[in-house]
Amino acid sequence: MRSALRYKIIFAITGLLSLQSCFVAKDYERPEVVREEFYRTDSIKQDSLNMALISWSEMFTDPLLQDYIEQGLENNIDIRVALQQVLTAEAYAKQGKAGYLPTLNGNGRFTHQELSPNSQFGSFFSSINQYEVNTSLSWEADIWGKITSQKRAFEAGYLQSVAAHKAVKTRLIAEIASSYYQLLSLDEQKRITEETIETREKSLETTKALKEAGLLTEVGVKQTEAQLYTAQAILVDLNEQERLIENRLSILLGESPMQIERSTLGGQEITTGLSIGVPAQLLRNRPDVIAAEFDLINSFQLTNVARSNFYPSITLTATGGFQSLDASKLFDANSLFASIIGGITQPLLNGRQIRTQYEVSQAEQEQSRLNFRRAILEASKEVSDALYSYQAASKKIEIKQKEYEAYEMATEYSEELLNNGLANYLEVLTARQNSLNSRLDLTNARFNQLKSIVDIYRALGGGWQ
Numbered sequence: 001m002r003s004a005l006r007y008k009i010i011f012a013i014t015g016l017l018s019l020q021s022c023f024v025a026k027d028y029e030r031p032e033v034v035r036e037e038f039y040r041t042d043s044i045k046q047d048s049l050n051m052a053l054i055s056w057s058e059m060f061t062d063p064l065l066q067d068y069i070e071q072g073l074e075n076n077i078d079i080r081v082a083l084q085q086v087l088t089a090e091a092y093a094k095q096g097k098a099g100y101l102p103t104l105n106g107n108g109r110f111t112h113q114e115l116s117p118n119s120q121f122g123s124f125f126s127s128i129n130q131y132e133v134n135t136s137l138s139w140e141a142d143i144w145g146k147i148t149s150q151k152r153a154f155e156a157g158y159l160q161s162v163a164a165h166k167a168v169k170t171r172l173i174a175e176i177a178s179s180y181y182q183l184l185s186l187d188e189q190k191r192i193t194e195e196t197i198e199t200r201e202k203s204l205e206t207t208k209a210l211k212e213a214g215l216l217t218e219v220g221v222k223q224t225e226a227q228l229y230t231a232q233a234i235l236v237d238l239n240e241q242e243r244l245i246e247n248r249l250s251i252l253l254g255e256s257p258m259q260i261e262r263s264t265l266g267g268q269e270i271t272t273g274l275s276i277g278v279p280a281q282l283l284r285n286r287p288d289v290i291a292a293e294f295d296l297i298n299s300f301q302l303t304n305v306a307r308s309n310f311y312p313s314i315t316l317t318a319t320g321g322f323q324s325l326d327a328s329k330l331f332d333a334n335s336l337f338a339s340i341i342g343g344i345t346q347p348l349l350n351g352r353q354i355r356t357q358y359e360v361s362q363a364e365q366e367q368s369r370l371n372f373r374r375a376i377l378e379a380s381k382e383v384s385d386a387l388y389s390y391q392a393a394s395k396k397i398e399i400k401q402k403e404y405e406a407y408e409m410a411t412e413y414s415e416e417l418l419n420n421g422l423a424n425y426l427e428v429l430t431a432r433q434n435s436l437n438s439r440l441d442l443t444n445a446r447f448n449q450l451k452s453i454v455d456i457y458r459a460l461g462g463g464w465q
Helices: 002-021 063-075 077-100 146-212 218-252 279-285 287-308 353-419 425-459
Strands: 103-114 127-140 313-324 336-345
Touching (some): 077 146, 146 287, 146 425, 218 425
Antiparallel strands (some): 103 127, 313 336
16 A cells, blocks of 8 residues: 555656646747847947947056046945845846745644534543644645746846846946046146146236236226136136036945046047947846846746746645654654645736736746837947047047147237237237137047047947946
8 A cells, every 4th residue: 555655745846847838938039139239330430349348457557547447346335235236136047047946944843622522522531632743844836837937037136136236236337437537627628727827917007007007908907907807717617617526426436425546638648549449249248238137037937937827736744743642652653654645836816916017027028128119229339429429539639739729829919919009908818818719629539539548448338248
């Protein structure tokens, strides 16, 4: 009898395992969301090389900037929050891997029962004490792929959190570099403005002397004085911008607002070539796009889980332990007991919960697909924007350099003509003001060129390597 029972149990377990071939979960296929025309980069050669594959330490060679980036990666609050999210997702992924294993519980139980005298055993016993120690094992057959899909969903969630952490890292590096370069630009603009203020203070003294000599009117003096005030007001604005950007950069570094040590704008040189690779590389290099696809995979697998709930679940439960009416004989060999139960459950009526869950999972999967497509579109837009901004800034530098040289010559000529009585002082003032504006614009154009390189690097997914 025992041998026959043993064979029946083995046959039942083998049958349950064989049912796992009835896998109804679908396999994920990447949607067609990447096309060559997503890049508007006609003037930039596209090849398999990609500047995003270069480490940030090679991209940004300024030692001070490198130190700030390292400090930000270590202390930035967003980075640390993203890391905790990775740890959370990793715990769920480990849980998903354990889904194939049976659950095992240990139980201890004491039961005291007062019996009715008119009951079946009440005429023999007035009360019963029963002691029990057992372990129960339960296992569900993954017939329809429910457990497998759940595991894949958890894994996708973990990989999504890892990619999101990389995206935060990429964005942080770009923000630190851009803020640093902007401070260098402001330093250069402040230097130009301070030189202008010093020059205009001397010019004001000169115009006052010329007025006393009868060579200029009070109008010329006031116009020179007004230009001095204009330059001083520009310096106030530059100092304000400097303080605000220093505060912003300090927060990025995970520090309280502080003064930022830095080098010079003229000493910056980025030697990395502008190579953007091919459009499909966005899927491999840009972390936010990668995260968006893993979110889609997660939703896809959860839809598989919801679909499997329509099918019956088959479980195998085994319980064994010691059971006795006498506590002193609880662990006696005669107190041993065991049971094994195979069960099948088919949902019939449950208030439409399974249908609702499946429809919701389908809608969420479509949302994830659209978010993935949007991530691709936004990534391609940012690449195109950054490349065009770089080209525009490079052209503007050439033009502004020529403009500045022309205004400098105009200033020299007008001052020379004024000294010879061939020009009025208004022409000199106009030339000087235009020269100052042109120098400030030229410095700003140089900053925009550096910033656009940073933007290209970030848009291509550079920084997390």
